[in-house]
Amino acid sequence: xxxxxxxxxxxxxxxxxxxxxxxxxxxxxxxxxxxxLTASGIEVGRNSPEQTLSQAIAQSNAGNYDLxxxxxxxAAPPANAxxxxxxxxxxxxxxxxxxxxxxIFANNFKEIYPDPSKVKTVPxxxxxxxxxxxxxxxxxxxxYHDNPEDAQWIRDNxxxxxxxxxxxxxxxxxxxxxxxxxxxxxxxxxxxxPLNIRSQPTTASQVIGQAPRGATVNIIGQDGSWYLITYNxxxxxxxxxxxxxx
Numbered sequence: 235x236x237x238x239x240x241x242x243x244x245x246x247x248x249x250x251x252x253x254x255x256x257x258x259x260x261x262x263x264x265x266x267x268x269x270x271l272t273a274s275g276i277e278v279g280r281n282s283p284e285q286t287l288s289q290a291i292a293q294s295n296a297g298n299y300d301l302x303x304x305x306x307x308x309a310a311p312p313a314n315a316x317x318x319x320x321x322x323x324x325x326x327x328x329x330x331x332x333x334x335x336x337x338i339f340a341n342n343f344k345e346i347y348p349d350p351s352k353v354k355t356v357p358x359x360x361x362x363x364x365x366x367x368x369x370x371x372x373x374x375x376x377x378y379h380d381n382p383e384d385a386q387w388i389r390d391n392x393x394x395x396x397x398x399x400x401x402x403x404x405x406x407x408x409x410x411x412x413x414x415x416x417x418x419x420x421x422x423x424x425x426x427x428p429l430n431i432r433s434q435p436t437t438a439s440q441v442i443g444q445a446p447r448g449a450t451v452n453i454i455g456q457d458g459s460w461y462l463i464t465y466n467x468x469x470x471x472x473x474x475x476x477x478x479x480x
Contacts, residue, residue: 236407237277239294240264241304241363242467244287248309251316251385257283259379259388260305261467266396267403268454268464269414274404282442283467287362295368301335301406304363304373305399307388309380319384320352324364324373327357331370339372339402346398347377348387374399418453420461420477422446429477431470435460443468453479 242260249255264280271278279297281290294302310318321343325336336355344350358364364371376395377384388395404411422429428444435457445451445465451472455462460471 235275235277236409237279237297237299238271238301238303238403238407239279239281239297239299239369240267241281241290241294241302243304243306244281244283244285244290245306246283248307248379250307250379250388251382254389256307256379257467259392260307260376262392263305263376263396263399264469265452265464265467266393267400268469269417270397270400270411271403272455273412273414274400274409275412276403276407276409278469280469282469284443291362291366295366299369301403302363302367302369302371303399303403304371306373306375307377307379307384308375310378316380316382318378319349319381320354321347321377322375323353323355324358324361324375325355326359326364326371329370332364332372335370335372335402335406338405339374339399342398342402342405343374343376346391346394348383419480420451420453420463421480422449422451422472422476423478424476429472431463431465431468431472433470435462435471437473439471442470445472450480451477453477 242264243256246257323336323340326332344353430441431443433440451463451465459474
C-alpha cells in the first residue's frame with residue numbers, strides 16, 4: 235500500500251496576523267487531507283503536536299513511508315515582516331524523487347494560490363525534514379502568516395489547500411484519487427475521566443493524547459471496536475464504547 239507521512243507544523247509559537255498560530259492552521263489542513271488520502275487507498279502516518287521535531291522525524295523514518303510531507307506557513311525576516319507573500323516548496327536537489335515531488339506540489343499549488351508567479355520550488359541542504367528523513371521529502375510553506383492577505387487566504391481556504399495537497403500526494407504516488415465518505419462526528423461519553431487516544435487500536439499501545447468528556451472528534455476510520463479519530467491536531471485510536479456517533 236502506498237504511504238505518506240504528514241508532518242504539520244509543531245510551531246504553536248508562530249502567531250498569525252489577527253489571531254491563531256502556525257501549528258493550529260497547519261493541523262486543520264492535515265485533518266482535511268486524511269479522509270481524501272485514506273479513501274484513495276493511501277496509508278497515512280502523522281506527527282502529534284506534543285512531539286519535538288526530532289521525534290516526528292524518527293516516527294517518519296520508522297514507518298518506511300513513500301513520501302514525507304511537511305506542511306508549514308512562513309514569516310519574513312524582521313526587516314521585511316508583513317511585506318512578503320508567496321509559496322515555497324523546499325526539496326533536496328540530490329534526490330530525484332524529492333525534486334519530482336516538489337515540482338508536482340508547486341505546479342498544482344499554482345492553480346489555487348492567488349498569484350501563481352509567487353509559487354516556487356527551493357532546494358535546501360539545511361532543513362531537517364528534508365535532509366534527515368528516509369523517505370523522499372518536501373516541505374511546503376503554503377503562504378506568509380505575518381502578511382495580512384496571505385494569513386487571511388489560509389484561513390479562508392483550509393479545505394481547498396487540503397484538497398490541493400492531497401491531489402499532489404496522489405499524483406506523486408501514482409494513485410487514483412477517490413472521493414472520501416463524509417467525515418462522521420462523535421462525542422466522547424466517558425463518565426468523568428478523559429478518553430485516551432492511542433497510537434494503535436489496543437489498550438497495550440502508547441497513549442498519545444486525551445479527549446475530555448463531551449468533546450467532539452472526527453471519525454476517519456474504524457478497526458474492529460476502535461475508531462480512528464482526529465482531535466485537536468492529534469490522530470489516533472479510541473475505544474468505540476466511549477464514543478457516541480452523531
